[in-house]
Amino acid sequence: MFEWLSDNRALVASIIIILCLLSFLVTVLIGLRANFIRPDKEVFGDPERTKGGWYWAICGISALLLIWFYFSWGVGRAYFPDAANEMCQVAKIEEAISPITASLPVNSRYYKSTSLVKRNIEQLDELAREIRLFDYAPDQQSQLLAVIKDIENILASLSNPAFLKAETQKEIDFISNELIFLAEKFDQEYLSFVISSDALLQDPWGTSDVEIPMLPQTKRGIMYDQMSLDVKSLSKRFLKLRHFPEISKVLIEETKEKLTDLKNGLDETSLDEVNQIKLAGFIKYTDRIFKRVDDGNIFPPGVLEEVTASSNYFLGQLDESKGTLALIDIFFLPGQGVVKSKTQCTEQGSARWLPKPTDVVAKFVVLANPNIEAGGGYKGFPLLWWEWVSIGNLVGFFVPDIFVDLLVENYSEHLESGTFEPNFYDKMLFFAQGELNLGYIPFPNGHIWDSLVRVIVAMFFGIILGVPLGIYMGISKFFKSFFDPLIELYRPVPPLAWAPLILTIFGIQDDGKIFLLFMVAFAIMVISARTGASGTQLSKIRASHSLGATNGQILRYVILPNALPEILTGVRISIGVCWGTLVAAEMLAGTTGVGFIENVARTVSDYELIWVTILIMGLLGLFFDIVMRILIARLIPWRGKG
Amino acid sequence: MSSLECKNVSMTFLNPQSKTTVDALSDINFSLKKGELLAVLGPSGCGKTTLLNMIAGFLEPTKGNIFLGDEKITGPGLERGMVFQQGALFEWLSVEKNVDFGLRMKKKVSVEGNAALVEKWLDIVGLKGFGKTPIYQLSGGMQQRVALARCLINDPEVILMDEPLGALDALTREKMQSLILDLWKRTGKTVMIITHSVEEALLLGERLFVMAPRPGRIHKEYRLPFAEAGLSKSLREIKKEAEFSEVREEILSMIWDMEEEIMGLV
Ligand SMILES: Nc1ncnc2c1ncn2[C@@H]1O[C@H](COP(=O)(O)OP(=O)(O)OP(=O)(O)O)[C@@H](O)[C@H]1O
Ligand SMILES: [Mg+2]
Numbered sequence: 001m002f003e004w005l006s007d008n009r010a011l012v013a014s015i016i017i018i019l020c021l022l023s024f025l026v027t028v029l030i031g032l033r034a035n036f037i038r039p040d041k042e043v044f045g046d047p048e049r050t051k052g053g054w055y056w057a058i059c060g061i062s063a064l065l066l067i068w069f070y071f072s073w074g075v076g077r078a079y080f081p082d083a084a085n086e087m088c089q090v091a092k093i094e095e096a097i098s099p100i101t102a103s104l105p106v107n108s109r110y111y112k113s114t115s116l117v118k119r120n121i122e123q124l125d126e127l128a129r130e131i132r133l134f135d136y137a138p139d140q141q142s143q144l145l146a147v148i149k150d151i152e153n154i155l156a157s158l159s160n161p162a163f164l165k166a167e168t169q170k171e172i173d174f175i176s177n178e179l180i181f182l183a184e185k186f187d188q189e190y191l192s193f194v195i196s197s198d199a200l201l202q203d204p205w206g207t208s209d210v211e212i213p214m215l216p217q218t219k220r221g222i223m224y225d226q227m228s229l230d231v232k233s234l235s236k237r238f239l240k241l242r243h244f245p246e247i248s249k250v251l252i253e254e255t256k257e258k259l260t261d262l263k264n265g266l267d268e269t270s271l272d273e274v275n276q277i278k279l280a281g282f283i284k285y286t287d288r289i290f291k292r293v294d295d296g297n298i299f300p301p302g303v304l305e306e307v308t309a310s311s312n313y314f315l316g317q318l319d320e321s322k323g324t325l326a327l328i329d330i331f332f333l334p335g336q337g338v339v340k341s342k343t344q345c346t347e348q349g350s351a352r353w354l355p356k357p358t359d360v361v362a363k364f365v366v367l368a369n370p371n372i373e374a375g376g377g378y379k380g381f382p383l384l385w386w387e388w389v390s391i392g393n394l395v396g397f398f399v400p401d402i403f404v405d406l407l408v409e410n411y412s413e414h415l416e417s418g419t420f421e422p423n424f425y426d427k428m429l430f431f432a433q434g435e436l437n438l439g440y441i442p443f444p445n446g447h448i449w450d451s452l453v454r455v456i457v458a459m460f461f462g463i464i465l466g467v468p469l470g471i472y473m474g475i476s477k478f479f480k481s482f483f484d485p486l487i488e489l490y491r492p493v494p495p496l497a498w499a500p501l502i503l504t505i506f507g508i509q510d511d512g513k514i515f516l517l518f519m520v521a522f523a524i525m526v527i528s529a530r531t532g533a534s535g536t537q538l539s540k541i542r543a544s545h546s547l548g549a550t551n552g553q554i555l556r557y558v559i560l561p562n563a564l565p566e567i568l569t570g571v572r573i574s575i576g577v578c579w580g581t582l583v584a585a586e587m588l589a590g591t592t593g594v595g596f597i598e599n600v601a602r603t604v605s606d607y608e609l610i611w612v613t614i615l616i617m618g619l620l621g622l623f624f625d626i627v628m629r630i631l632i633a634r635l636i637p638w639r640g641k642g
Numbered sequence: 643m644s645s646l647e648c649k650n651v652s653m654t655f656l657n658p659q660s661k662t663t664v665d666a667l668s669d670i671n672f673s674l675k676k677g678e679l680l681a682v683l684g685p686s687g688c689g690k691t692t693l694l695n696m697i698a699g700f701l702e703p704t705k706g707n708i709f710l711g712d713e714k715i716t717g718p719g720l721e722r723g724m725v726f727q728q729g730a731l732f733e734w735l736s737v738e739k740n741v742d743f744g745l746r747m748k749k750k751v752s753v754e755g756n757a758a759l760v761e762k763w764l765d766i767v768g769l770k771g772f773g774k775t776p777i778y779q780l781s782g783g784m785q786q787r788v789a790l791a792r793c794l795i796n797d798p799e800v801i802l803m804d805e806p807l808g809a810l811d812a813l814t815r816e817k818m819q820s821l822i823l824d825l826w827k828r829t830g831k832t833v834m835i836i837t838h839s840v841e842e843a844l845l846l847g848e849r850l851f852v853m854a855p856r857p858g859r860i861h862k863e864y865r866l867p868f869a870e871a872g873l874s875k876s877l878r879e880i881k882k883e884a885e886f887s888e889v890r891e892e893i894l895s896m897i898w899d900m901e902e903e904i905m906g907l908v
Contacts, residue, residue, distance in 0.1 A: 539730040540729070542724065543724055544747075545699075545718035547720070547723075547792070548744050548796065550747070553747050557747075558732065638734055638776060
């Protein structure tokens with residue numbers, strides 16, 4: 001069932017999108033009608049006006065989903081499942097022609113040759129100016145200036161059209177004619193092409209690791225694919241073009257020798273160290289510019305004009321041939337379209353980092369599958385499931401060994417017979433260490449469970465220790481003054497600032513994270529319990545004294561319940577803060593947890609996984625908050641009504 | 643027979659910020675016999691609450707002593723019940739849990755006995771059937787009835803009330819005044835009630851102290867017949883009597899003069 005849905009996600013998405021669109025339109029109509037029938041007569045600013053309006057909620061959700069579908073290219077994929085494949089074939093042509101266009105002012109302002117000459121001349125001028133100021137070694141100075149003059153001469157010789165070899169010109173003509181010839185072929189009849197069976201067997205767009213299928217799946221796609229091969233061989237010929245007239249070659253050899261002489265003569269100068277280094281720097285820089293001129297393929301002006309014109313013509317024809325595909329590209333695949341890199345075609349723009357809603361759900365279902373062998377879970381650990389756990393281990397986890405140490409008088413010693421007979425205390429120790437076989441019970445496990453346990457354990461200790469301390473701080477001078485500085489010293493530090501220290505001390509296992517969260521929860525619980533306790537009305541305290549309550553009873557029956565609203569608010573806040581801190585702490589260290597998944601997803605740029613973890617964390621945070629809201633409504637119905 | 647006695651009681655507050663002292667009360671002497679109902683009246687700031695808090699044991703007088711019978715008062719105790727103006731009920735408990743709070747703290751009476759007592763007192767204060775209602779769902783008048791029941795169920799010798807009806811509307815107030823008179827008669831307790839309303843003081847006070855400020859002292863003392871009469875007649879009738887309005891006018895002008903004096907001093 002799920003597999004079918006997963007394989008046909010374009011279809012699923014297209015149905016969902018239509019439903020979203022319908023519900024958006026219907027709810028807008030309902031909303032407008034409601035305002036029309038019973039116009040908002042209440043005074044502006046009256047909070048009563050916010051009541052009701054479920055249809056606007058549905059409207060908002062539909063709009064959000066639609067926006068998500070649109071910018072993740074979900075709409076494009078749902079209704080034009082072949083578009084990306086065809087765009088990929090076009091991208092192949094763009095990739096194939098890029099070596100030619102890179103030399104031309106097609107996607108840039110200048111010819112590549114022009115840019116090279118311009119840059120080299122500028123740098124040479126600058127260098128010559130500096131060298132003229134350097135008059136500590138007149139010999140080297142004049143030699144260097146001569147080399148610079150030489151390089152300028154090389155540039156001049158390369159740029160002179162008179163030195164262009166006839167065969168080079170012929171090759172350029174050929175390439176440019178061939179481009180025009182190819183451009184005409186966009187019009188050709190391609191309906192006779194047969195789609196290869198390999199192409200048909202490819203996974204559909206977005207269902208496997210390869211984002212967009214590479215082999216052409218449409219007849220027009222085949223035409224583009226073949227065109228890209230032709231263009232590629234043409235590009236190869238273009239890349240083989242060389243322009244090095246004899247005169248330039250001679251100049252280059254001469255200059256190279258001069259530079260070698262300069263380098264060799266460096267040690268024999270009578271310069272001090274600072275100037276020696278400076279001179280060496282000049283030589284090195286000159287050498288670098290020279291090498292660039294030597295390597296760079298600089299063509300005389302005007303030579304490539306023809307190729308530019310035919311390239312532009314070719315690209316224009318390509319655009320024209322796209323027809324509806326261009327419209328789909330503009331309206332349904334927002335961003336920079338499909339780009340082909342060496343091995344794959346990828347979505348560019350918002351779709352690159354915003355996975356489609358259906359893909360996120362599919363990813364989540366894969367993660368949520370508890371069957372590890374079938375590829376479920378993450379890194380060999382389920383998201384949220386259960387396992388058989390030895391009761392002995394659980395007991396060992398909860399009962400610290402030290403309890404037994406406190407009990408014990410003596411553990412037994414090995415016997416003369418060379419054996420060991422455990423006594424009662426030894427057996428207790430086995431018990432506390434979880435080595436006793438007490439049978440097995442099902443117990444939750446998984447990444448989400450691990451994260452939850454960390455928060456819950458930390459909250460438990462935070463409440464157990466924080467609330468009593470907070471209450472005493474609210475009513476006792478000693479407790480207030482003694483503990484206030486301690487808590488105020490560590491509390492304002494952002495929890496994550498503690499993380500590196502705590503995780504180093506306690507290790508990357510659960511202890512460190514739980515302690516970190518405990519610190520967070522403890523401070524918040526202390527402060528809220530304290531506020532609650534110190535806010536007890538004096539008349540309540542006095543009344544209970546008059547009713548014969550002892551100090552302990554007042555604490556238990558008056559101050560504690562009176563502080564309960566503040567305490568529960570504290571719990572709500574600290575769960576939120578703990579949750580945020582936990583995720584970050586899991587990113588820093590550890591091998592399980594939701595934050596861990598997201599961190600790994602980040603390192604491998606798995607955007608779908610990142611979004612899945614974000615959604616999981618959001619939903620769990622929401623879950624905590626709802627639970628707390630229900631608890632608060634149940635436990636303190638009198639709040640705000642006193 | 644234990645009476646309440648104040649002997650040379652003075653109270654001086656030290657204001658820690660301005661290092662000045664306030665003579666809230668100076669040299670108060672009076673004695674209240676068992677079963678008497680004392681109303682205390684006076685302009686704001688004349689030390690009424692301070693006096694009551696000292697009798698309740700929440701404050702210690704800087705000079706003088708207070709006795710209940712033969713025992714000197716050193717702190718709050720069960721034999722002196724308090725009823726506050728408002729906000730002293732426990733919102734997190736139901737009406738019955740509020741009422742039997744004192745009993746539960748003692749843990750002497752059996753649980754069944756508790757329930758019966760609570761029933762009885764709720765009936766007396768007119769809250770029958772409200773036992774399970776949470777406090778925050780009650781009106782102001784009903785809350786003060788709960789406060790009365792909570793205090794009386796402990797069977798104190800003296801009942802101290804600091805403006806118990808101050809926050810109620812006129813109609814509820816009148817009903818509560820009748821209730822207080824009724825309870826006084828029924829239980830025969832010693833009652834001390836502080837009020838801002840001259841009418842209320844006249845209606846409820848078998849004895850009446852009019853206090854004067856700076857320093858706080860008892861300015862004039864009355865013995866009035868209206869409380870006794872109120873047990874048989876309707877309070878509205880009493881208010882119409884010529885004698886009632888005469889005393890009322892007298893006290894009103896007295897307090898008015900005091901207020902003028904304060905204004906003059908300030
Ligand atoms: N804790 C305190 N510290 C300093 N001064 C105090 C304190 N409590 C009361 N006072 C002062 O003692 C005086 C008497 O106060 P008290 O509250 O007894 O007046 P009151 O008669 O009850 O007034 P009201 O009718 O407004 O309730 C006032 O001047 C007040 O400023
Ligand atoms: Mg007062």
